[in-house]
Amino acid sequence: MRPPTAARGDRSRLRLVVVQALVFSLFATLFVRLYYLQVIGGESYQAQAADQSVRDIVVQPQRGLIVDSQGRPLVANRTSWVISMDRTLLGKLGEGQRTELVRRVAVVVDAEPEDVEARLVTCGDPGSIRDVCWNGSPYQPVPVATDVPKSVALQVLEQPEDYPGVLAEQQNVRSYPRPFGINLAHVLGYLSPVTEDEYDLAAERDDRSLNGASVVGRAGVEKQYDEWLRGLPGYRRVAVDSMGRVLGDDSLVESTPGDTLVTSIDAKVQSVVERQLAERIAFQRTQLDTVTGRKYAADSGAAVVLDAKTGRVIAMASQPTYDPDVWTGGISEEQLKRLYSERAGTPLLSRATQGQFAPGSTWKPFMTAGALTNGYSTDTALPCSSGFQVGNRVFKNYESGAYGSIGFAKALEVSCNTFFYRIGYDFWQRFGSDPADIDARDPLVEEAKEFGFGSRTGIDLPGEAPGRIADRHWKQAYYESQKDYYCELSAKPQTADTSDFVYKFAREFCLEGNLYRAGDAVNFSIGQGDTIVTPLQLARGYAALSNGGTLWAPTVAKAIVSPEGKVLRRIAPRKTGEVDVPQKYLDYIDGALENVSRVGTMAWKLVGFPIDDVTIRAKTGSAEVYGKQSTGWVASYSEDYVVVMMISQGGTGSGSTGDGIRAIWEALYGVEGETVRPARAAIPGTVPPARLPQFLEDGSIMPPVPDKAALDKAGE
Incomplete structure (x- = not known):
């Protein structure tokens, strides 16, 4: 039998061997791990470490x-x-x-x-x-x-x-x-x-x-x-x-x-347009409106200058406006609220492309085209009486004026409402005397759509409004969307908060708000009622009158150029349609609108203007809006440009915007007093440049090389 001390020694040696084995295995494991980290996976971990420090x-x-x-x-x-x-x-x-x-x-x-x-x-x-x-x-x-x-x-x-x-x-x-x-x-x-x-x-x-x-x-x-x-x-x-x-x-x-x-913007023309629009609005706010007995509100306005031959936008202004620099570095909540504030006039809204207004008498040239292509002739004569009765209502001429029996040219020259009332009423009787027939034909509505009204122009700016043609289909759709509201309102007992007019309107709308009556037709013929347009739409329509009937999609951009000066993309004018109006009728309307500038409703604002050298055609308009003062319009054009200006709640067309329109034309052609000086025109050569600016190697940008035609015109 072995002594106890020997047994204890064996156990101690066994423990030592086990400990040594464990230590050796740990060192072996550590060595293998280090070898893996430094040799096998070294590059990967080195990259990760570098990534953490970069x-x-x-x-x-x-x-x-x-x-x-x-x-x-x-x-x-x-x-x-x-x-x-x-x-x-x-x-x-x-x-x-x-x-x-x-x-x-x-x-x-x-x-x-x-x-x-x-x-x-x-x-x-x-x-x-x-x-x-x-x-x-x-x-x-x-x-x-x-x-x-x-x-x-x-x-x-x-x-x-x-x-x-x-x-x-x-x-x-x-x-x-x-x-x-x-x-x-x-x-x-x-x-x-x-x-x-x-x-x-x-x-x-x-x-x-x-x-x-x-x-x-x-x-x-x-x-x-x-x-x-x-x-x-x-x-x-x-x-x-x-x-x-x-x-x-x-x-x-x-x-x-x-x-x-x-x-295509010209900064010099743009400055004139902006200044004239702002000055005309400020001036009208000082003038007394004899209809309401208070000064004109002149709450907003817009002006557009187009190249009549291509639809390019030369200038476009809207009031009220805002400082574009307000967005730089972040806009405050207070500033943002003001831009959307109705009290401030909603400055973010572009009245030129998003504002929608009744066109008033500027509508009449398109109605003339519709009448002449649908049975009327340039020899047609109709009474321009002080009033025209439809049912139990008398639709009056402006200031109840009367000019006897006249033709289309004179009706445009003096802006006779009752002349066009008769045409609208005649078409209504012939094609759509059933007020409930939403598919009845209406030549005047057809012509308005032919000129692009009621749909977007396609300008290369976001958020454009489409305007509205208030025809039978629109009236039916509007009735269906609002019927429940007005029927519910008319069924309630009248309260002090509801005026007699609103209560009566709600009751009538509930019963027959979808019916397209003769009154709707005659209102449409002079640009009144529920039809609305944007200033840009009206400018495009007048461009078609100027250029022989071509509808262009207005464009702001001409080209994209790389930082090195290489032209990457040219943005060509885009034709969107051709109006189906014979050239003889366009020429007839053109002559009538020239007379508006010479002896008609715009003549008093063009006294002394060299109209024989720079022939301006124009049409004035004063659109009445329920509960508001009149919206003033002037739409005008030459062989090169279209100039349109409007002021909401600004009074008559020529009275509110006529001076501004004249100043813009003077800048476009270099008119000084009664003399035309092409060298003084805002745009060199008096016409928009066909070529792009010159991008030089040093990074500077120079004006375009003038076209020979432009130089020749400037030298005339």
Whole structure:
């Protein structure tokens, strides 16, 4: 039997062997693991380590320029100081340190700490606020204030110990050179930050032109041609330390600037149009309306100048307007409310393309075309009486004037309502005396649609309104959509809040609001009632009268040019239709409208104008609107241009806008007093340039080389 001490020694040696085996196995495992990490997987882990010490920062591209037809910059870029915060470093700070840093940044950029915090939240995370949250990379410094004063940026740069993880950098933002002091806000549009949905959609499409810090066109040509203007972002790789502090640049992929948009706008003409519209509105507000006994409200207005031969937009103005620079660097809630405020006149609404108004007597040339192509002749004579009775109502002439038996030319010259009432009533009796027949033919409605009214013109600007032809189909559809409301209203006992007129109207509408009566037809014949047009639609219609019947889709853009000056795309005028009116009738209407300028309702505003040298055709209009003052119109044209101006609640057409119309024509042809001086015209050669501006190698932009025809015309 072995002694106990020997047994204990064996057990001790066994334990030692086991421990040694365990230690050896651990060292072996460690050695194998180290070998795998350093040899087999070394390159992969080395790349990951390098990736943790290098970050990609998006370099925003310079947005493309927008220039006028002479190469003058309408929208350019300038540098702006932007304050950003590095969220990676913020995450390494204690709660108290982070709160204090956010507070300090909020103070220096003149914001609330809550607003700064809201910008730091990733879109989609709890607490994120739409259009405020951050869409970009988690490693990208988040902009919390843009367009800050240089002194603020220097304070951040010079005191890095007080602003750890806070960056002050210069970026490009939109600027508005305003040649000749123009505004052009509704044509140019504005930018705002990319939304979460837009960013997600771009990611799905692998669209590299958008990132979390991008701005996107929201209106005007900025929106219409956004993809050309925005360019492609670049990427700057920076080395950072363990605390996320930038140590230096690692590499740089340059951004690609956006392309230049050449427009058909002429800044010099635009300045005249804007000034005249604003001055006419301001003047009318000082004038007494003899009908209402108070001064004209003149609450809004618009003016359009088109190239009659191509439909290109030379100038377009709308009042009230806004400063396009208000969007640069972010717009305040108070400013945004004002832009949408009805009390302020809804400045964001472009009256030229989105405002819809009764055309009044400017409608009559199209009704003349409809009558002449449907049985009437240039020899037709009808009474221009002071009134015309339809049923139990007398439809009156303007100021109850009477001119005896006259033809179409005289009816246009003196703007006789009762002459056209008779035509509208005649067609109603012949084709649609059954008020409930919604399919009855109406030659005047057909002609209005032939000239493009009731549908969008197709201009290359977003948000265009279609106008409205208030025919039988529209009246039936409107009745069906409103019947329940008015029937319910008429069934209730009348209260003090409901006027006799409203109650009576509701009752009549409930019973027979779908019936197209003779009164609707005669109102339609003079541009009254429920038919509405935009100033741009009316301008296009008059362009068709000028150019022989061609309907063009109005265009603002002429070409897309690369940053190097290469023409990438020419945007040609687009023909959308041809009116089916014989040339002899167009010539007849043309002569009648020339007489409107010589001896008719526009003549008193053109006294002394050299109309033999610059032949202007025109039609005035005063549209009556229930509960409001009259809307004044003048639509005019020459062989080269169409000029239309209107003022809502401004009074008669020539009385409210006539002086402005004359001033625009003087600028277009270089008229000084009674003399035409083509060299003084706003546009060299007096006609829109066919060629594009010259893009030189040094980056400068020069006016187009004049066409020989333009030079010849200017020398006449």
